[in-house]
Amino acid sequence: xxxxxxxxxxxxxxxxxxxxxxxxxxxxxxxxxxxxxxxxxxxxxxxxxxxxxxxxxxxxxxxxxxxxxxxxxxxxxxxxxxxxxxxxxxxxxxxxxxxxxxxxxxxxxxxxxxxxxxxxxxxxxxxxxxxxxxxxxxxxxxxxxxxxxxxxxxxxxxxxxxxxxxxxxxxxxxxxxxxxxxxxxxxxxxxxxxxxxxxxxxxxxxxxxxxxxxxxxxxxxxxxxxxxxxxxxxxxxxxxxxxxxxxxxxxxxxxxxxxxxxxxxxxxxxxxxxxxxxxxxxxxxxxxxxxxxxxxxxxxxxxxxxxxxxxxxxxxxxxxxxxxxxxxxxxxxxxxxxxxxxxxxxxxxxxxxxxxxxxxxxxxxxxxxxxxxxxx
Numbered sequence: 053x054x055x056x057x058x059x060x061x062x063x064x065x066x067x068x069x070x071x072x073x074x075x076x077x078x079x080x081x082x083x084x085x086x087x088x089x090x091x092x093x094x095x096x097x098x099x100x101x102x103x104x105x106x107x108x109x110x111x112x113x114x115x116x117x118x119x120x121x122x123x124x125x126x127x128x129x130x131x132x133x134x135x136x137x138x139x140x141x142x143x144x145x146x147x148x149x150x151x152x153x154x155x156x157x158x159x160x161x162x163x164x165x166x167x168x169x170x171x172x173x174x175x176x177x178x179x180x181x182x183x184x185x186x187x188x189x190x191x192x193x194x195x196x197x198x199x200x201x202x203x204x205x206x207x208x209x210x211x212x213x214x215x216x217x218x219x220x221x222x223x224x225x226x227x228x229x230x231x232x233x234x235x236x237x238x239x240x241x242x243x244x245x246x247x248x249x250x251x252x253x254x255x256x257x258x259x260x261x262x263x264x265x266x267x268x269x270x271x272x273x274x275x276x277x278x279x280x281x282x283x284x285x286x287x288x289x290x291x292x293x294x295x296x297x298x299x300x301x302x303x304x305x306x307x308x309x310x311x312x313x314x315x316x317x318x319x320x321x322x323x324x325x326x327x328x329x330x331x332x333x334x335x336x337x338x339x340x341x342x343x344x345x346x347x348x349x350x351x352x353x354x355x356x357x358x359x360x361x362x363x364x365x366x367x368x369x370x371x372x373x374x375x376x377x378x379x380x381x382x383x384x385x386x387x388x389x390x391x392x393x394x395x396x397x398x399x400x401x402x403x404x405x406x407x408x409x410x411x412x413x414x415x416x417x418x419x420x421x422x423x424x425x426x427x428x
Contacts, residue, residue: 067161073137077145086126101128108166120148194404236398250275253285261289276305276333283340305337356397367398394427
């Protein structure tokens with residue numbers, strides 16, 4: 053049974069074109085050579101050669117004998133042998149079972165053509181992602197409003213000192229992702245699309261592919277509890293829709309929600325202390341190829357030790373003492389100040405109510421940026 057590619061928040065995407073042809077795969081000796089589009093060939097990348105499809109086209113290659121498939125990006129020309137339609141990388145051939153047959157008949161489904169940056173929806177253009185050392189690059193402001201106009205007003209008032217904003221529910225759901233993201237683009241902020249995808253691998257892959265293609269989105273997350281196959285599918289999708297030469301969004305895995313303590317975890321069948329579970333999930337995410345995790349500052353040091361310096365850590369929420377706001381809705385059980393988070397190894401700090409509920413959101417955000425700078 054064919055598994056549909058799902059995108060745009062679980063709306064099925066139909067292939068632009070479907071046809072049958074013979075597939076071969078790159079043999080030994082090609083690794084590191086330049087492809088027709090100027091990239092270096094990587095036998096472990098999800099790429100393929102086709103005689104005439106535009107570079108950057110996304111094609112699903114399906115092995116009809118076992119039903120296995122992979123989504124590949126066209127980055128080379130060929131194959132040049134008569135009767136062959138596509139040449140896939142060694143990784144693709146291995147994963148869908150083409151290695152032993154050499155040349156095999158496959159079903160090809162053209163899922164997407166490369167979009168221009170002038171796309172009226174803004175889906176095809178990209179933003180260069182650089183994780184620089186400036187303190188404002190570490191601050192992410194969480195926008196939690198059911199009213200789109202309120203979120204935009206707060207964004208304009210409070211987000212100037214920061215580089216990233218975090219878009220999630222409920223306004224995102226009530227008005228739709230494109231409406232919400234257009235507003236974010238107008239304020240020239242990079243977007244952390246915090247939707248925590250958690251579903252079967254193919255569904256998550258489609259949702260991540262769609263999210264990564266949205267203009268301004270630079271961070272996307274999924275739930276690590278979805279397991280390694282789901283995480284690997286998300287890793288594949290985060291790169292698949294990015295045009296050649298453009299940096300891709302970074303993929304994060306949510307470990308254990310910061311509102312959960314050991315008692316809450318036990319109630320849902322997760323044993324052991326939070327720190328142990330979080331580190332295990334972070335290691336699983338790294339093994340699957342995920343760029344980093346969303347976790348509490350209490351686990352940041354252990355994650356950094358287990359996963360290395362290049363693994364991103366987003367500290368999910370904290371309440372800076374001088375900007376803390378008393379609230380009955382405060383639901384973050386494991387939190388710390390920005391200084392504690394940075395010194396523990398966090399790369400990004402997500403701050404919501406301490407900025408948004410402050411009398412002067414811009415001043416509150418600026419004070420946090422200054423605190424980050426002092427801690428770095």
